[in-house]
Amino acid sequence: MGSVSVTERRVARRVRKQQRADAQRPAVTNRRRTLFLVRLLSWRTVSGMIVLGLSIVLYLFLTADAFFVNSVAIGGEKYLSREEIFRDSDIAQRHVFWINGGDVAQRLEQVPNIADAQVVVGWPPNMVQILVTEREPVLTWEQGVRVWVDVNGIVMKQREDRPDLLRIVADETEDPIGVGSRIPQTVVDGALLLRKRYPNINVLLYDPVKGLGYRHGGGWTIWFGDGSNIDTKLLVYAQIEEQVIKAQGLQPGEVDVSSPDRPYLNVLWRENE
Numbered sequence: 001m002g003s004v005s006v007t008e009r010r011v012a013r014r015v016r017k018q019q020r021a022d023a024q025r026p027a028v029t030n031r032r033r034t035l036f037l038v039r040l041l042s043w044r045t046v047s048g049m050i051v052l053g054l055s056i057v058l059y060l061f062l063t064a065d066a067f068f069v070n071s072v073a074i075g076g077e078k079y080l081s082r083e084e085i086f087r088d089s090d091i092a093q094r095h096v097f098w099i100n101g102g103d104v105a106q107r108l109e110q111v112p113n114i115a116d117a118q119v120v121v122g123w124p125p126n127m128v129q130i131l132v133t134e135r136e137p138v139l140t141w142e143q144g145v146r147v148w149v150d151v152n153g154i155v156m157k158q159r160e161d162r163p164d165l166l167r168i169v170a171d172e173t174e175d176p177i178g179v180g181s182r183i184p185q186t187v188v189d190g191a192l193l194l195r196k197r198y199p200n201i202n203v204l205l206y207d208p209v210k211g212l213g214y215r216h217g218g219g220w221t222i223w224f225g226d227g228s229n230i231d232t233k234l235l236v237y238a239q240i241e242e243q244v245i246k247a248q249g250l251q252p253g254e255v256d257v258s259s260p261d262r263p264y265l266n267v268l269w270r271e272n273e
Contacts, residue, residue, distance in 0.1 A: 069094050072128040079134055079159035080113055089119075089130060096127045108132060112156045112180045139191060140165045141183065143206075144176025151192075153183040166195045170206040187212060190227020197234060211258055219251070225258025233257040240265065 069091050074082045086092065088111050089104050101119035108117035108130070116133040135156060137148035148156040148165075157179050168191060170177070190212055195201050205213035211225035224233050236257045245252060249271030256264040 069096060069099065069128055072130055073126045074130045074132070076132040077134065080111075080132070085114075085130060085132060088114075089128075091128060096121060096123075099128065101128075104128075104130070112154055113159070115150075137162065137165060139183075139188065140167045141170065141177060142167065143170035143174055144172075147177060147179060149183050149188060151188065153185050153188045155179055155181045155183065166191060166204065167202060168204045168206050168212075171208060174208060184226060186227040188227070190224060190230045193227075193230045194224070197230070210256065216255075218245075221254050223254060223256040223258050229260065232260050236260040236263055 070093070072086055072089065072091070074085050077085060085108070088108055090107060091099055091104060099121050101121045104119040105117040108114050108119075113134050114132050115135045118131045120129040121127065122129070135150040135152075135154060137156065137158075138151050139149040140158065140162060141147050141149050141155065146158050148158050148162075149168075150156065155177055187206070191204055194204065194212070194214070201214065203215070205215065205221065207213060207223070210223040212227050213221050213223045215221055222237055224230060237255060240255060240257070240263060244250060244265065245255075250265075251268045251270070252265050253268045254264070254266040256266075
């Protein structure tokens with residue numbers, strides 16, 4: 001009987017111990033669940049606040065007047081005005097976020113007077129900075145309108161009176177020349193070379209068929225063609241003037257050396273006639 005009593009007591013103790021353990025287990029589980037929920041709610045709150053803050057910043061960034069371009073910092077202008085450059089950039093009232101500096105530079109370089117453009121996009125106050133290099137005129141061309149021509153033959157709008165430039169008067173029957181068009185390179189090079197050889201030349205003529213021409217003081221016109229081989233043509237003309245015109249007392253109307261191998265002389269009269 002005594003041994004059964006001891007066994008029963010042991011079993012009873014085990015049962016009570018297990019009951020105490022079972023009673024504690026839900027409390028620990030509930031505590032863990034509570035901590036997990038608190039942490040989850042905390043992270044969600046923080047994430048929500050971050051998203052809300054970024055949304056407010058993005059809204060202000062996209063709508064604030066400070067980020068819309070109303071003016072730009074411009075440098076390098078010589079003949080063009082800053083207002084013209086700003087207009088040609090086509091970024092007025094655009095949001096800085098949508099402005100691509102490369103696209104703006106390419107758009108400006110399509111303006112005939114602008115040879116190169118560099119555009120930097122940043123933050124206020126100088127959100128957009130533009131540096132341009134303008135084309136330098138070397139000729140004044142008259143063909144319906146008066147325009148400038150640069151060393152590469154690009155036709156530009158005349159910005160001011162430049163009496164120092166060589167003037168070329170084209171055939172009046174031709175259509176007015178357009179800004180942005182190009183004069184043949186040989187014509188530009190030939191005209192500049194003629195001016196270099198004879199600095200007193202201020203005006204040249206241009207005919208689409210006969211090319212460059214010069215009105216000689218003796219009353220005749222010399223035609224040099226497309227402007228190529230100017231030095232050779234000048235030598236041929238010099239021989240014609242000395243050995244034919246002066247030697248024979250001729251009064252030509254035109255001397256055409258556009259093809260130096262086959263020069264042409266149009267005689268109006270002779271002195272002894």
